[in-house]
Amino acid sequence: MRNVQTVAANAFREAVRDRVLYNLVFFALLMMGAAILVGQISIGIERDVIVSLGLTAISVIGIFIAIFLGVALVSKEMDKRTLYALLAKPVKRWEFLLGKFFGLVMTLTVNTAAMAAGLYISLWTVNRALLQSDVYILVAVYLILLKLALIVALALLFSCFTTPFLAILFTAGMYVAGLLAGDLRTVHGVELDPGTLKLMRGISYLLPNFENFNVMGAVVHGRGVPAALVWQDTLYAIVYVAIVLAGAAVVFSRRNLK
Amino acid sequence: MGRPFSCGVTGCEHAEPPPVDDARWLFKNMGMAQGAIEIENLSKEYPYGFLHLKKKKSLEDLTMRVEDGEVFGFLGPNGAGKSTTIKLLMRLIFPTAGTARILGKSIDDVSMHGSIGYLPEQPYFYDYLTAHEVLDYFARFHNLTAGDRSARVAAMLKKVGLDTAKKIQLRKYSKGMLQRVGLAQAILHDPQVVVLDEPMSGLDPLGRREVRDIILELKRDGRTVLFSTHVLSDAEMLCDRVGVIVGGKLRGIGAPGELVDMKAQGMEILFEVSGAAGNLPLLANATRTGERYRVQLPETELYAALDALKAAGARILSVTQIKPTLEEYFMNLVEADRAQASAVEVSGK
Numbered sequence: 001m002r003n004v005q006t007v008a009a010n011a012f013r014e015a016v017r018d019r020v021l022y023n024l025v026f027f028a029l030l031m032m033g034a035a036i037l038v039g040q041i042s043i044g045i046e047r048d049v050i051v052s053l054g055l056t057a058i059s060v061i062g063i064f065i066a067i068f069l070g071v072a073l074v075s076k077e078m079d080k081r082t083l084y085a086l087l088a089k090p091v092k093r094w095e096f097l098l099g100k101f102f103g104l105v106m107t108l109t110v111n112t113a114a115m116a117a118g119l120y121i122s123l124w125t126v127n128r129a130l131l132q133s134d135v136y137i138l139v140a141v142y143l144i145l146l147k148l149a150l151i152v153a154l155a156l157l158f159s160c161f162t163t164p165f166l167a168i169l170f171t172a173g174m175y176v177a178g179l180l181a182g183d184l185r186t187v188h189g190v191e192l193d194p195g196t197l198k199l200m201r202g203i204s205y206l207l208p209n210f211e212n213f214n215v216m217g218a219v220v221h222g223r224g225v226p227a228a229l230v231w232q233d234t235l236y237a238i239v240y241v242a243i244v245l246a247g248a249a250v251v252f253s254r255r256n257l258k
Numbered sequence: 259m260g261r262p263f264s265c266g267v268t269g270c271e272h273a274e275p276p277p278v279d280d281a282r283w284l285f286k287n288m289g290m291a292q293g294a295i296e297i298e299n300l301s302k303e304y305p306y307g308f309l310h311l312k313k314k315k316s317l318e319d320l321t322m323r324v325e326d327g328e329v330f331g332f333l334g335p336n337g338a339g340k341s342t343t344i345k346l347l348m349r350l351i352f353p354t355a356g357t358a359r360i361l362g363k364s365i366d367d368v369s370m371h372g373s374i375g376y377l378p379e380q381p382y383f384y385d386y387l388t389a390h391e392v393l394d395y396f397a398r399f400h401n402l403t404a405g406d407r408s409a410r411v412a413a414m415l416k417k418v419g420l421d422t423a424k425k426i427q428l429r430k431y432s433k434g435m436l437q438r439v440g441l442a443q444a445i446l447h448d449p450q451v452v453v454l455d456e457p458m459s460g461l462d463p464l465g466r467r468e469v470r471d472i473i474l475e476l477k478r479d480g481r482t483v484l485f486s487t488h489v490l491s492d493a494e495m496l497c498d499r500v501g502v503i504v505g506g507k508l509r510g511i512g513a514p515g516e517l518v519d520m521k522a523q524g525m526e527i528l529f530e531v532s533g534a535a536g537n538l539p540l541l542a543n544a545t546r547t548g549e550r551y552r553v554q555l556p557e558t559e560l561y562a563a564l565d566a567l568k569a570a571g572a573r574i575l576s577v578t579q580i581k582p583t584l585e586e587y588f589m590n591l592v593e594a595d596r597a598q599a600s601a602v603e604v605s606g607k
Contacts, residue, residue: 088378089400
């Protein structure tokens, strides 16, 4: 695991030096603007608006980073041929992939944690106090992070066998399809033959169900998130990420570098 | 039945001599000790076309070995298959057929990479790192203690002349400086076998000299070096043996002196003459450079020519034998391959 750690630490260092964390400035400006604005236009629901806006921003910024940097993790190394010298060391290809994955997840964790802190500061600025139910914001942020890890794994898989442009399209497509996975299982009011319905249901179980990780509605309104859901989502993300990364490792292990 | 052929190993005799330029015969029949690099029937095809149905052979049935402790030069024109062979050895690409072993271990065995160093062609490293950081990063993949790692990184930076630039990010480095970083990371862990893909590329004369010195130092330390190059003078100067690859096929392998016919093909005289000797018959065939004349002639006519020059008051500056060079040998192979390729093309039409 030492090789994985070394690659991961370098991937994190790359993200920091390539100024990926600069997106935090954008987030800070957004939250400051929102805090000033909601105080003027919304009466009584300032907290809800701030939480909703903050969690959406954390999720959207995270998704952009996960897709674009996730695809670049391997493709950039192959394009620039930085991988050549590395793979000539006693490093297995799967160790490289796993290191890259953990490096980006580490970056996203730091980024997401900083944004979550910004969200709490905004809440305190607006209300001059934090509620007990605000602790659930952390749960929502944790689930967003699991979702981002899953997106990174998918981006990594696609970048192992196709061009960066197509990998971005495939990953974004999988994300959108994954948001609709639940709907595919419960299609009503449409006349379809039983075979098609079965196929749709089968596909819905194969797709990563990103809606599982969305607890924003409950958290915005100060309702709790069941512990069972958090455990289930954690297990689901771990298993799904492990399967996707195993697939990526198999594909990458036989990939001819140019 | 003729006299049995001896391959050079004591007590080892064979009924048939080795086919010309066929290292395979030696490899299979000599029963020699394990070579540092052993390549057997290695081939690589690349699919191309819209559906990848067509295939282009980049390397064809390559069999050769590099002995322990020797400096081996891999020569060939662009696209000949040199880098393909090296990438196959480094497992960056996978062979269509054939096998290879380095230090007795299959190239599939990743642990073998702990004993080899590799400099890619036109190396590119993480440009957000400094030279010190990139070497420290690569050193972490070898089983080195923190102290040992630090000492080796410092020593390597000094060795390749980057000691003063070690804290500058690689994005500000020139091509030659990157080549030096590449060389440093290749030999950082004191490998047994060093594979260098075009190590002189992008270097100024001073840099080339330093690389040559490093290769010779590696040889003195008993390391095996395989390097590819276009620069034939480097190969002639450094290599115990060379392999010439053209069109994906190994066309010749051996010591530079064995590959080219070392028998003198004539003599060359370099001389200066005063105005009085301007009507010497020898001058008709001479090439003039400033006040100096250069004339080539058969060895049998040498002494008569020298006597004539002496009589005419010429100042003889040098007399040298004309020997074929590795470059001529190389060019002959390349031209033969091109002629063959165009003949195939014509017959195909």
